[in-house]
Amino acid sequence: MKNQVHIPPYLAAELRLPTNGLDYTILAIYFAVVLGIGFAARRSVKTSLDFFLSGRSLPAWITGLAFISANLAATEILGMAANSAQYGAYTVHWYWIGAIPAMVFLGLVMMPFYYGSKVRSVPEMLLLRFDKAAHLLSSILFAFAAILIAGVNLYALAIVVEALLGWPQWVAIVVAGAFVLAYITLGGLSSAIYNEVLQFFVILAALIPIVVLGLKKVGGWGGLTDKLTASHGANFTTAWGGTGIGSSNPLGANWLTIVLGLGFVLSFGYWTTNFAEVQRALSAKNLSAGQRTPLIAAYPKIFIVFLVMIPGLVAAAIVPGFGTPKSGYQYNDAIPYLMSQLLPNGVLGIAVTGLLAAFMAGMAANVSSFNTVFTNDIWGRYVVRGREDEYYVRFGRLITVIGVCASVGTAFLASSFSNIMSYLQTLFSFFNVPMFVVFIVGMFWKRASTKSGFWGLLAGTVAAMVNYFVIYKKGIIDIPSDQGANFVSAIVGFVAGAVVMVAVSLFTRPKPAEELQGLVYGTTSPGMTEPPSPGDEAWYRRPALLGWGAIVIAAACYIPFSF
Amino acid sequence: MSEFSSPADRPERHGYSEQDVQREVTELEGKSATAARIFDLRRIIGGLFVVYGVIVTVAGIADDQSAIDKAQGVNINLWTGIGMLLLGIFFLAWLKLRPTPPTVPEVTPEDLPDEPGA
Numbered sequence: 248m249k250n251q252v253h254i255p256p257y258l259a260a261e262l263r264l265p266t267n268g269l270d271y272t273i274l275a276i277y278f279a280v281v282l283g284i285g286f287a288a289r290r291s292v293k294t295s296l297d298f299f300l301s302g303r304s305l306p307a308w309i310t311g312l313a314f315i316s317a318n319l320a321a322t323e324i325l326g327m328a329a330n331s332a333q334y335g336a337y338t339v340h341w342y343w344i345g346a347i348p349a350m351v352f353l354g355l356v357m358m359p360f361y362y363g364s365k366v367r368s369v370p371e372m373l374l375l376r377f378d379k380a381a382h383l384l385s386s387i388l389f390a391f392a393a394i395l396i397a398g399v400n401l402y403a404l405a406i407v408v409e410a411l412l413g414w415p416q417w418v419a420i421v422v423a424g425a426f427v428l429a430y431i432t433l434g435g436l437s438s439a440i441y442n443e444v445l446q447f448f449v450i451l452a453a454l455i456p457i458v459v460l461g462l463k464k465v466g467g468w469g470g471l472t473d474k475l476t477a478s479h480g481a482n483f484t485t486a487w488g489g490t491g492i493g494s495s496n497p498l499g500a501n502w503l504t505i506v507l508g509l510g511f512v513l514s515f516g517y518w519t520t521n522f523a524e525v526q527r528a529l530s531a532k533n534l535s536a537g538q539r540t541p542l543i544a545a546y547p548k549i550f551i552v553f554l555v556m557i558p559g560l561v562a563a564a565i566v567p568g569f570g571t572p573k574s575g576y577q578y579n580d581a582i583p584y585l586m587s588q589l590l591p592n593g594v595l596g597i598a599v600t601g602l603l604a605a606f607m608a609g610m611a612a613n614v615s616s617f618n619t620v621f622t623n624d625i626w627g628r629y630v631v632r633g634r635e636d637e638y639y640v641r642f643g644r645l646i647t648v649i650g651v652c653a654s655v656g657t658a659f660l661a662s663s664f665s666n667i668m669s670y671l672q673t674l675f676s677f678f679n680v681p682m683f684v685v686f687i688v689g690m691f692w693k694r695a696s697t698k699s700g701f702w703g704l705l706a707g708t709v710a711a712m713v714n715y716f717v718i719y720k721k722g723i724i725d726i727p728s729d730q731g732a733n734f735v736s737a738i739v740g741f742v743a744g745a746v747v748m749v750a751v752s753l754f755t756r757p758k759p760a761e762e763l764q765g766l767v768y769g770t771t772s773p774g775m776t777e778p779p780s781p782g783d784e785a786w787y788r789r790p791a792l793l794g795w796g797a798i799v800i801a802a803a804c805y806i807p808f809s810f
Numbered sequence: 811m812s813e814f815s816s817p818a819d820r821p822e823r824h825g826y827s828e829q830d831v832q833r834e835v836t837e838l839e840g841k842s843a844t845a846a847r848i849f850d851l852r853r854i855i856g857g858l859f860v861v862y863g864v865i866v867t868v869a870g871i872a873d874d875q876s877a878i879d880k881a882q883g884v885n886i887n888l889w890t891g892i893g894m895l896l897l898g899i900f901f902l903a904w905l906k907l908r909p910t911p912p913t914v915p916e917v918t919p920e921d922l923p924d925e926p927g928a
Contacts, residue, residue, distance in 0.1 A: 280854065
């Protein structure tokens with residue numbers, strides 16, 4: 248589950264990094280390689296399937312690392328470090344319960360339907376299972392959200408780059424936008440995915456030194472927990488302390504809203520129906536590789552929490568009152584603060600590169616899923632139908648240019664209305680939830696009628712918005728924090744969507760059984776029964792083993808944080 | 811509604827059916843060029859990390875005491891550089907040991923004059 252970054256109006260001025268020529272050389276090499284990948288991938292684009300889904304031909308390790316990288320955007324890294332500085336070790340919930348079960352569910356249960364039906368996008372699946380109204384509504388909302396989130400990403404990048412490197416905001420926005428534009432327009436999804444895999448390793452190389460040195464500074468994990476227990480209380484370094492129903496904790500959530508709201512509804516909504524993620528799995532070369540994509544991603548996801556949580560905790564331990572106005576730092580400053588305190592030139596350049604790489608990965612994932620949905624699901628289906636395939640490749644490139652320009656526009660908009668933008672981001676986090684309920688009801692209940700998809704989607708979205716903007720913001724029910732309110736809104740959206748779907752289905756005709764083959768649990772389609780390709784029967788490539796292995800490890804990780 | 815570009819080959823249904831998607835995507839998969847023409851990513855990751863590894867390791871060797879003091883007494887450039895170098899070598903070795911599988915030459919003569927990516 249992606250955390251929302253509350254965009255700060257400024258970063259502390261003393262965060263300016265002492266970068267030198269060595270650091271800039273490292274950064275320049277990276278930008279050159281990013282462009283090179285775009286140019287080299289260009290020759291692999293021949294059909295629209297190549298441009299939008301890499302010809303469904305990539306190996307699982309590549310799509311799996313791209314899957315995790317698309318999630319590991321800088322808003323996630325800075326946001327989760329901020330979360331840890333503010334709420335403590337509760338951050339692990341976003342990973343172990345808020346990501347792993349959903350990723351495994353996507354791989355084991357949903358991928359056979361997604362991949363086997365050969366759909367090119369998540370909305371296209373809704374077109375097959377439900378009708379055009381559900382398809383068009385979800386496509387338009389998704390396209391709009393993708394551009395908005397890409398813009399918010401760009402704006403967040405501009406703030407960080409301005410604080411750390413001293414570039415004016417508009418320079419950072421235009422430079423990052425231009426690079427993402429260039430490599431996606433040239434090489435399409437292959438270029439985006441290849442860059443994401445590269446970014447994954449650069450991001451790790453950036454975060455690991457920060458974590459190691461941060462721990463050394465506070466005297467190891469033991470020293471860290473001692474300091475935090477003294478300053479923030481014993482619950483700060485536990486996962487479940489103070490989450491009993493009725494007891495209070497900084498997160499403003501209890502174990503029930505954590506498990507249901509975050510672990511089930513929000514997380515499944517994000518991981519299983521957000522096309523920016525699912526697109527990576529759809530570009531895999533066969534069903535087995537498609538299933539393994541989220542499962543391979545689950546293993547790094549289990550451990551990445553330590554790389555983002557520890558810097559947040561270290562910052563909270565060494566700066567008294569970190570994040571509060573009197574310290575001069577905001578929660579989002581945790582990682583930049585440690586970079587400026589601990590990293591010498593050289594590794595500093597790697598860390599700056601990793602941070603920029605993470606911003607670009609987040610933006611590129613949104614842009615590459617936006618151009619696919621806009622071209623295939625909106626333009627090619629409802630506006631200009633039946634043209635030759637080359638036309639749609641050209642249109643895809645054009646809409647990428649338009650999409651990037653629009654996100655540069657939203658980035659500038661965000662700079663003047665940063666509060667509104669963070670509300671909008673929250674709003675779109677709800678949108679995944681109704682989408683998920685429509686999927687899950689449609690997939691497991693064959694009686695769900697074609698009309699119920701649209702109404703379930705609409706009802707769920709409206710209910711979650713009403714809960715957040717009216718009931719929570721106007722204080723009708725007292726929920727102690729934004730995060731706590733997010734969890735409750737998600738549950739409300741889920742229930743409302745499900746109830747409306749059932750009600751509409753009971754009053755409308757069901758879809759004929761022969762049109763549900765391969766779309767409803769228990770049926771199969773030709774694509775789901777493909778024979779395994781050579782090598783895929785090896786035990787370590789069996790999806791069930793990979794999936795359950797990830798669940799067991801994530802559950803085991805909870806043990807030291809629970810007592 | 812003018813739903814179908816050629817009514818003859820599309821069944822009369824209320825909407826777009828799974829068979830349509832299956833057929834369209836299978837057709838495109840047949841013409842797809844990604845598998846045949848995409849380069850091997852391991853070469854790029856390996857190359858970049860070897861270059862980064864060398865740069866950062868050399869920086870570590872050349873570092874003065876102030877850089878080491880800043881990093882809590884650890885020569886972090888040296889260690890990070892060695893780590894990145896090893897990762898780069900791992901990818902290049904993997905590429906060497908399990909080279910890119912040769913793809914079935916699917917390129918027919920009339921495909922050849924294609925503008926790449928046009």
